[in-house]
Amino acid sequence: MIRGVPSKAPTHRRAITGLATVALLKTNYDEGRDHISMFMPFVLDAVASLERDDFDVEDVRNVLFARHRLSVPDATLRTLLQRAVHQGAVKREFRRYFRQPGALHHADITSARARVESEHGRLAGELRTFAEAKGRAIADDEAALALLLGFLADNEIAMLLDEAAPDEGARHEALTARDTRLIARFINDVCLPDRQLGACLGRMLEGLVLQNALLLRDIATAPRRFGDLCVYLDTGFLLRALGFEGEAAQVATREGLDLLLETNARFAVFDKTVDEIKRILALYEHTLGTAQGRESLRPTAVTRHFLTQRYATSDVRQARALVQKQLGQLGIDIRPIPPHDRRYTRDEADLTRRLQAPGFADTDPIEPRVQHDVDCVAAVLTSRGARSPDSLDHARAIFATTSSGVVQTVNEWWRAGGEVGLSPIIHYIVLSNAAWLKKPGAATDLKLRELVALCTAALRPSATAWQRFLRHLRKLEDSGELSTDEAVAVVASGLTDKLLSEVEEDDGLDASTLNEVVERVKATYRADADKRIAQVEAGAASEAERRRQVELKVSAIADFGARWLARLVFVPVFVVIVVGSFTGVPLAFPGLGSLTKVVTWAAALVVSLLTVFLLYHDPVKGWHQSLEMRLRRALRARLLGEGQDHRVLEREAPSGQDGSG
Structure with a gap:
């Protein structure tokens, strides 16, 4: 039995190996293999590479990780080895496994991996060239792919773990804010417009989701439709679905809803969530009408959408009046919060303290958003009653949100209380991944659309940059260099986001560069005005x-x-x-x-x-x-x-x- 197989892949090949593996997983799945058998070629390759004919589960697990960066739970690995026994590739005697002579001569996947790595090499080269033009030197292809893998993995939130994967399997390149925007811009400007690079990126994305099937409690349930699941949607998700965060987010979100319907999930929203959406829209209704009000708004995705799309107060008022009708058109049922039942809820006071902002005093009133989240979590637990589901398939009710921070806090509170089973909250991406695993053919472009929405969000300037830019605009107004109308036009321009983000990437948020942003936006407005005049005259x-x-x-x-x-x-x-x-x-x-x-x-x-x-x-x-x-x-x-x-x-x-x- 081998004991000397390293548990880590060579550090100079981790990203190359990991991304090649997920791409091969996608290829295996496309060839008709199910959620378990798509891992079989990797298992057979690992068995064929062992130094001895006799081995156990631990030996194969170590080699799988060393050769393919796959962290396979023991239960799943035993299932795969049992299938290998049925195929005649190995045999089992006395609780050990033995290779069958001559049965594994086609198990080597080195040539297939080489083809994929060659394709990824082109992607890495394009990224290095793009980064160099932006003043960011990337040492080699491994470093480039590590950045790309880090960006993708940061946004593919792990699913429900049965047993913890090795720490090495969960690690990836930690991206700075600047590198995050660099990769997002590379994907948006280079990969997506290029058919071959876009397809390569799509296979990576879907391969990462397929790899997450290893983390399900019962991988055999992956292809089945949800049996009993009602998803209660949070405010952030619904703002996207209603189109208040831009087209990219709306398209991805609605396609995700269609996929969940295809997999037998039901949608609902608590009446308190609808009230919260209306409160948010009422805030915009009262502030968009004045320059001072617009400047007071936080630079969220909703704010930027309303400003760049030139929403007037009447437009927001109409949108607020149509919220319930539009939710109904999306097939989302509005339900009241069920009566509070302490038999099924948990320590809500502790959850409230955890969700409050740092420095919050116990004597201060509870923030409405915090009270809303606590009430929704309690409502989900009440809806479940005495049941303690261990998977999504029969969870009965779950609260889906787009806030990673809220999910993490609620999950920590859930585990700290000694609870077992499925948490009452889930991140929407996790839910989307679980649904996609059940029926990938129902949403062939979903993962790519979610990536587009993610890149759009990543390329927005930070709140700090926006506040600094607004202060600079006020100085220009006070000095008479910029009129109020011009300042409003600059803030409302979609080009401002792009230019300000680029300046922030270059660490150039000084008066000179901010003046340049203003002048470029004004020049664009003048060019647009001249173009419109010419079009009107020609018309x-x-x-x-x-x-x-x-x-x-x-x-x-x-x-x-x-x-x-x-x-x-x-x-x-x-x-x-x-x-x-x-x-x-x-x-x-x-x-x-x-x-x-x-x-x-x-x-x-x-x-x-x-x-x-x-x-x-x-x-x-x-x-x-x-x-x-x-x-x-x-x-x-x-x-x-x-x-x-x-x-x-x-x-x-x-x-x-x-x-x-």
């Missing part, structure tokens, strides 16, 4: 030409109609003349012969035509033209609208005097 010219063409076409139709209507009016007169000539002339010469009759009829025809011609071109001509003009004016007024016909008639007066045509 006006195009509209004028279009109207002219329409008027000409309608005028032609009116002229044609007026001409023929005027002619039709005189048709009865012409008919009377012709008929009279043909009946009167022959009667005046009754005794003429047949040849003479022909001549007489011809004379009648000539007389009638001459009469019509003389009438039409002499006394009747003026009447005809006058009638035609009146008909033309009436038709144009009817077709073009009142007031339009006079302009057309004036412009085309010569054409109106062309006679009968």
Whole structure:
């Protein structure tokens, strides 16, 4: 039995190895393997690499971690080894395992790993080039991938542990705030627009979630739909779902809701949470109307959304009035907080103290947000009753939030009370991961959309930077260098976020760089204004030409109609003349012969035509033209609208005097 296998991967290969493993996991899953068998190629590779034919679970676990950075719980590893026994790759005798000669000659996955690592090498190279342009030198590909892995792992919160993974497996590069923004900008500006890099990143993300399947209490339950789970949603999550934190967050959140529905979860929200949302919107309703009010707002995602989207007080008032209707459209049921039952709740006073801000005095009133969270946790425990679920599948009720701090505090309080089973609170990303593991095909882009929302949030300037920027704007206003309207426009510009974040990354928050931010935003506004003016002028010219063409076409139709209507009016007169000539002339010469009759009829025809011609071109001509003009004016007024016909008639007066045509 081997005892000398190191428990750690070489430090210079940890990130490369770890990311290659999660990408291979995604490949295995896509090939149709289930949540357990997708780990089988790694187990067989580890068994094949052992120095001896006989081994136990601990030997395989150590080699798995050394070769693939996989921390597999013993229970799951025994299940995998039992499957290997059924496949004939190993056999078990006297509580030990033995390799079967010749059964593992295809178990080596070195070539597959090399292909993945080559793809990741390109990603690392792009990151190093991007970072160098930003003034951040990254030593090698391992360091670049370590930063990337740290960013992704920081936001893939571990699931419900059955047994603790080795500390080495949980460690990754600790990112500074500057590095976090660097990676977020790299993902946003370089990876996502590139189809190959974006696909590579997507496989990493989904592989990390698949790797988390190892942390489930019972991995066999991973593909099953939730049996009895009602998710009570927190304020932050609902603000995203309602679109108050921007489009990226809304798209990811709503796709997550769709996935939870596909996996048989139910949604609800406590009435106190709805009241809290309305209180938040009421705050914006009363502060967005004045410059002083806008400056007093904390630079949260909701604040930036309302400002950059030019929300007026009336817009927020309307949004507040529609909250309940929109929640209903999302399929979220609004329920009252159940009656408090001390048989099922825990030490709420202790939880309140833990959730309060540091330095909070016991004599001070409890903050509304803290009271809300305590009430929601107590309501979930009351809904569960005497049950103590150990997994999400039959949890009955759970409170889902986007606040990592609240989740951590409640979980610490839960464990400190000696409780067992599932905590009453869960982070939304954990819930999303659990649902995605059950039905990945129902949300193929969910993890990538969540990453986009995460990068958007990471690229916002910090609260400290915003406060400093606002103070700088006030100084410019006081000195007269900036008008109040200009200051409002700068604060409301979406470009301000991007520029301020870039300046903060470069540690350049001084008066000079802040002035540059203001000037660049103002220049953008001027360019946008010039562009809009040009567009309006071009649109006006195009509209004028279009109207002219329409008027000409309608005028032609009116002229044609007026001409023929005027002619039709005189048709009865012409008919009377012709008929009279043909009946009167022959009667005046009754005794003429047949040849003479022909001549007489011809004379009648000539007389009638001459009469019509003389009438039409002499006394009747003026009447005809006058009638035609009146008909033309009436038709144009009817077709073009009142007031339009006079302009057309004036412009085309010569054409109106062309006679009968």
